[in-house]
Structures are given as structure tokens and as C-alpha cells.
Amino acid sequence: MILEAQDLRHRYGAYVALDGVSLSIRENEFVSIIGPNGAGKSTLINVLTGALPPTEGRVRFKGRDIGGIGPVALARLGMARTFQLVQIFPDLTVLETLEAAVVSRLGRGLRLFASLRGDRAVRAEALEVAELFGLADRAGLPARVLPQGDKKLLDVASAFTLRPEIILLDEPTSGVSTADKHAVMEILVGAARRIGLRSIIQVEHDMDIVFGYSDRIIALHQGRVLADDTPAAIRADARVVDMVIGRGARMSGSPPC
Amino acid sequence: MLAAVGIAAVLMPLLAPLYYVTLMLPFMAYGVVLLGFNLLFGYTGLVSFGHALFIGIGAYTGAVLTTHLGIRQMEVILLVAALAAAVAAAPVGALCVRYVKIYFGMLTLAFGMVFYTFLLKFYRITGGDEGMRLLRPYLLGSEWAGFNKTAYLVGPYYYYSLAVLALATLVMWRIVASPFGLCLRTIRDNPVKAESLGIGVPRYRWYAFMISAVYAAVGGALLAPPTGNVDPTLAYWTHSGNVVFMVLLGGFASFWGPLLGAFVFIFLQDTVMSVFPYWQLVFGAVLAVLVIFAPGGLMGLFAPRPVPLASERG
Numbered sequence: 001m002i003l004e005a006q007d008l009r010h011r012y013g014a015y016v017a018l019d020g021v022s023l024s025i026r027e028n029e030f031v032s033i034i035g036p037n038g039a040g041k042s043t044l045i046n047v048l049t050g051a052l053p054p055t056e057g058r059v060r061f062k063g064r065d066i067g068g069i070g071p072v073a074l075a076r077l078g079m080a081r082t083f084q085l086v087q088i089f090p091d092l093t094v095l096e097t098l099e100a101a102v103v104s105r106l107g108r109g110l111r112l113f114a115s116l117r118g119d120r121a122v123r124a125e126a127l128e129v130a131e132l133f134g135l136a137d138r139a140g141l142p143a144r145v146l147p148q149g150d151k152k153l154l155d156v157a158s159a160f161t162l163r164p165e166i167i168l169l170d171e172p173t174s175g176v177s178t179a180d181k182h183a184v185m186e187i188l189v190g191a192a193r194r195i196g197l198r199s200i201i202q203v204e205h206d207m208d209i210v211f212g213y214s215d216r217i218i219a220l221h222q223g224r225v226l227a228d229d230t231p232a233a234i235r236a237d238a239r240v241v242d243m244v245i246g247r248g249a250r251m252s253g254s255p256p257c
Numbered sequence: 258m259l260a261a262v263g264i265a266a267v268l269m270p271l272l273a274p275l276y277y278v279t280l281m282l283p284f285m286a287y288g289v290v291l292l293g294f295n296l297l298f299g300y301t302g303l304v305s306f307g308h309a310l311f312i313g314i315g316a317y318t319g320a321v322l323t324t325h326l327g328i329r330q331m332e333v334i335l336l337v338a339a340l341a342a343a344v345a346a347a348p349v350g351a352l353c354v355r356y357v358k359i360y361f362g363m364l365t366l367a368f369g370m371v372f373y374t375f376l377l378k379f380y381r382i383t384g385g386d387e388g389m390r391l392l393r394p395y396l397l398g399s400e401w402a403g404f405n406k407t408a409y410l411v412g413p414y415y416y417y418s419l420a421v422l423a424l425a426t427l428v429m430w431r432i433v434a435s436p437f438g439l440c441l442r443t444i445r446d447n448p449v450k451a452e453s454l455g456i457g458v459p460r461y462r463w464y465a466f467m468i469s470a471v472y473a474a475v476g477g478a479l480l481a482p483p484t485g486n487v488d489p490t491l492a493y494w495t496h497s498g499n500v501v502f503m504v505l506l507g508g509f510a511s512f513w514g515p516l517l518g519a520f521v522f523i524f525l526q527d528t529v530m531s532v533f534p535y536w537q538l539v540f541g542a543v544l545a546v547l548v549i550f551a552p553g554g555l556m557g558l559f560a561p562r563p564v565p566l567a568s569e570r571g
Contacts, residue, residue, distance in 0.1 A: 075455030087453070089446035092439075100443045103436040104455040110464070112437045113428075119436065158454060 002027050002166055002199055003048065003079075008057035010043050017043040018054070019223035025166065025199050030189075032210045033203045034244055035220035041203050042084075044220065045170055048201070049081045050074045061166075075104070080164035084171045084203075086151045090144035094135050094154055097143055098126035101161035126161070132191045133157040149180045156188055160195055167192070169202040173209055185209055207245060211235070219244045266419055270411050278411045279483065284523045285418040286480035287503060291515035292429045293472020294500055299509035300433060301465040302445030303354070306362045307369030308500050310349075311342045311470040313376065313492030315477025316391075317383065320487045323392040331394040331417065334478050342474030343467055350466035354459050357448075369497055376489040388488030391481050410483055418479050425472060426516075432468070433512060441465055473500075502540065505547055508554025517555055 003025040010018040017040045025031055035041050046052040048059055053068025060066065061079055074081075089097050102122045103109050116122065130136040133153050138146065143154055152175065159167060172188060173181040192200060204210050210217060210231075217234045219226040227233075227240045234240055270278050290312055297303050318338040322328040353364045376383045383389065393409060395401075396417045401409050432438055440461055443451040448458045481487050490496060499522070507518020525543075529536040551557055 071452040072455050072457045075453065081453055083449075083453075087447055087450035089443050089450065091446055092442060096439060096442075100439050100451075100456070101454045103439060108436045109440040109456060109461070110437055112435055112464075113431045114435050115431070116434055116436050116439055122436070155450075158450075162455060 001025070002062060003201075004060045005048060006058045006060075008044070008047055008054045008059065010040075010047060010052065010055045016223055018047065020057075021220070021223070021225055022057075023218055023225065023228060025201060027198045030200045030213055030215045031202075031218060032214040032216075033201065033218045033220060034205075034207075034210055035226075036244055038222075039220040039244075040223040041220055042170075045081070045168060045203060049079065049168055075162055075164075078163075078165040079168065080159040080162045080166075081168040082155050082159050082170060082172065084174055086148070086155050086175060088143040088146075088151050088154055091142055093140050093142055094130060094146070095123075095126055095139040097154060097158050098129050098161050099123065101129075101158045102126050105162050129157050129161045129191075129195075132194055133160075133187055149176050149184060152176055152184060153187060157191070160191055160197070163195055164197065166199045166201070167197060169200065169204075171204055172202055173204065173206055181206060181209060182212075185213060189213060263423075267416075270415050275407065275411060278415060279407075280523055280527055281415065282410060282418060282483045283480060284520050285422045286476045287500075287519040287523065288422050288476070288516050289425045289479060290473045290476030290500060291503055291507075291519050292425055293469035293476070295504055295509055295512075295515040296429065296432065296441070296472070297465050297469040298501075298504055299511075299515070300438060300445060301441045301462055303357065303462060303466070304362050304501065305353075305365040305466075305469070306494065306497050306501065307365030307367070308469070308473050309492045309494065309496035310365075310369040310372045311346065311473035312477035312480065312496065312500075313372060313487075313489075314338065314342050314345060315474030315479075316481035316487045316491050317376070317389070318474070319394065319478050319481050320389040320391040323394060324390055329392060329395045329400075330398065331396050331482075334394055335421070335475055338474040338478040339471045342470040346467045346470030350463050350470065354462035354466055366494055366497070369492060369494055373489055373492045373494070376492055383489070386489060388486055391485055391487055393485070394482055406485075414482065421475065421479060425475065429472075430512065437461070437464070502544060504554075505544065506554055508556030510553055511556040514554050514556035521555065 001024050005021060005023050008018050008021040009016070021044060033041055033044065043052065047054045050059070050066040050069040050073065051071065058065055058067060061077060064077070066074065066077065092100070099116065099122050102125045106122070108114070127136065127139065130139050135150065135154060135157065138150065143151065146154065152172070156169065156172060173184055176184050214231055216229065217231055218228045219234065219240045221243050226243065227237050229237070269281060290308070294305065294308055297305055315338040318341055319334045322334050322337060349368050353361055356364055377386055396413050401413050404412060440451070440456050443454070443456060444458050444461055452458055477491065503518040503522045504515045505518070506522055507516065508514030526536055529539050533539060547554065
């Protein structure tokens, strides 16, 4: 058990966003969290990543309570996250972005007078990640000029550079064209294997992506866990199909079981 | 290019008219101030409207040491000015960096005004609005007794200032090219993303604030001796405004922009003042034109064309 949440509740004033959510993520699992708008997905992510302290309940990462510990401490513990809206450093090059992540991971950020250019270890690792994500030929370009798909990849790549044990991806393919979505996911999953990432949690709306990559799916509805099961079982669950996936949604390429 | 500028600066006292040589003195002092200011502005993304506070600390350090305490070694003055600024900047910065954008600017402005009022009202210590005299500092342990005031300023003091500016530039060059400098730029571009990469934003901002305060104080300490007098206007908010102006003029996006801005500001101010008493009027117009037509400042005009956007590449 790498990440565990027990009976999480979170209220914004009178509004209950999370109403007793329990879940656990094991090692080497790819888990997707799905749910309609307002189901509490964003709040759940923020609580699971220590960005928000839960009103009640506990989140444990490797046995340690991480409720509200904040992003910096979280990164240090070995959990990384990406955001729904792509987050980049517009004026930094691809290479600089990845170097910053390496510098942070190695704890070298407060070296005021050391030469970054002279730090071969940092440069080599940044290049390695750029290669892994197919960004090596654009390493010298400022992030702001990259096409949207590459920005998304850079965002994820920089999080991967922290070599986390677990990563939480908030809609990894949002804003990416349908044609590129699978390519993005393939790069991402391949890179995860290469860097030895143990588990991936994603929040995703695209059911093709959800059913195509997940070992397990957790469906949220009105702040509660509606179902927590394998993709096959989820697909067979009439309530989930009704309330979360929607009858109209077509799962192309994957006939119902 | 850089070598040419360096050689010109070294030869200037030998070749240029005396008057222009004396104008180089405030330029070099502000150069040091701006190097530090731009670490905060251009590299960390925080605009301080209260940097005159630290310039004032530096200048008054020289006055207090030379007139009250009889300490006249410039090296000691610079060191004490740097320490005093660091001590003042530690709590001020720790508070200010918790805020960003206009709130950060307003807080720094407020602290600057507090210090200005202190200088003005505690006249027993500071001489109030008349300020304090500052005796000629000894350079490298020598009084340079054989030099009259002008000869001292355009000779030993000029080269002393130039050496301090060169050293300050070198140190700053290293800082911005260090892993620390890179982390500051991540914070400038996107603090949320920086934190998610494990970069502790407040601490980095705090360090940048203190470094820039130390630079401002060293610059302030260099600024005062040529006039031989310090007064509270050194710490007034319009002085902070001038610092911001110089950086915008030169271009905050480039390492050398602020130095160019200081240079152009000093010489332009002198030229305009000699023909037109309301120089602020002209400078206001210049600022407006800059912001609208050349937000990258003078350096921005020389910069290579920006990389085309993805959408423009077709």
C-alpha cells in the first residue's frame, strides 16, 4: 500500500465536496479516477496531494500522514503531480525546465555561486528525460513556443524528473487533440516504466484513455466512491454507466464485455 | 564588446572631460544598485518600490562611520553597509516575500517610507532634513592627502568605484548562472509549477531580496562620498522610482540592461537638466513611450528577433 485515504471529508462552508472517501493505491498500479463535474475529483486530488487538508479523515503516503503538507514537502517525499491546465515556465527552455527539476531533486538549488553549465550530472539527467519524452530536438526552445501537446509533455516530463514513486496526473490529455492523445499516453507510460515509477493515478474524462490504460478505476459521484473495481467490472456496472460514464458515451475500439 | 566597454571605462579619466568623468561616479554606484535590483525584478519577478531604503542604509552607514565614529576606511564602510542592509532586509524581506505583485510593491514602499520618516524625524542621530556630512573615505588604507577633492574623485575614487562595480558584476554573473539563479527564474515564470517541483518559493524569494538589498547598500555607500553629504531624499520613494525607471529604461530581461539603463539615465538626466529645468516632465514622457513601444527597454531594441510562436511557424 503506497497511498491510502481513510474516510476523507471536505467541506467548503455548507457544501460537502468529499463525503467519506476511502481508497488505496498499491504498488505498480495505474488507477483512474472518474466522475461527472462536481463529483469532487478536484478536491480529492488536492487532498491526496497534500494541497488541501481534509476537514476529516486521513491521507497516508508510505505510512506517513500527508494531510495539507504542501507541494514542496510532497515532492521531497516522492510524490509528484501535474495540473489540469498545463503548467510550464514560458521563458525557460525545455532543457532549463528539466534542469530545474533535477536541481530541485538533488537539493542543489541553494548553490549560489556554482556553475549550472558546469554541472554535468544535472545536464545529463535533463537531456536523458528530454530524450525519453521525445523533446530532445526541441531542448533549446523556450517552452512558450512549443505546440500544446509538447507543453503537456514537458509539464509531465518535469514532474517525472523528480523521480517520484507515485505521480498524480490531473487530466493528462486535456487540451491535446484526439489524434495525439494516445501518443501522449504511450510516451508517458513508457517513460514511467523507464524511470521506475511505481504507481500512477490519473483523473481523466476521456473514457478511451481511462479504459485503455487503467488497472483499476474509481468512480466518484457526489463526493462518494460509487465504484472501485477493474475496468471490466466498471463497464458492467449499470449505476456507473448511468451516472458517470453516460449511456451516450461510446467506448470505441473496446467492445463491452 | 564587453572588453571595449571595460577599456573605455578604464581610460575615461585620462581622455574624457573632467565633468563627464564625475558623472560616471553616480553611474557606477547605481550600476551596483541595479544589478541587485534586477535579481529581484528581472530574475525573480518581484518589483520593489522601496529599494531606496537600502540605498539610504548604505549612504548613511558611510556618514555615521566617518563623522561619528571616526572610521574612514572605505572597505569597512562597504562591509558594514552590506551587513546593515542584510540585517534590515532579513525581517523586511521575510514579510514582503509572502506577498506578490502590487502587494509586494506596496509593502516595500511602506517600509521605505518608514525609514525615510525615521531619517527625517530622528534628527539628533540623522541630522533630519539637512542630513549629515560624510568625510572623504580612505581607499585601500590611504587618505590620498595629496589629491584635492576633484582629483581624488576622478582618480582613486573613480577606479575604486569601477573595481567595486566590476566585482559586483562578476559575482552577480555567477549568481544568475548558478542553479540558484535558475530556480529564481522558475519562480518568476510560474511559482505554482516551481513549488510542485519542490522549489521552496518563499525561501528563494527571501534570499534574492537580501542579496538585492546588500547590493543596494553597497551602491548607496558608493553614491554618497562624491557629494560629501547624505540626506533623507536618498531614501525617499521617488528615489526608489528612479531605480525602477533605470531598469525599465535599460531592459530588465537582459543581464546588462540595468547597467545600460543606469548609464543612459545619469547622462540623459544631466543633459535634460541643463536645457530644461523640469526634467521629470521629459522623463515621464520617455517612460510612457518606453512602456508602450519598447517594453524590453533599450536592450530589447538590440535583442535578436524572438523565436516565432508555434502557430506562426505553420
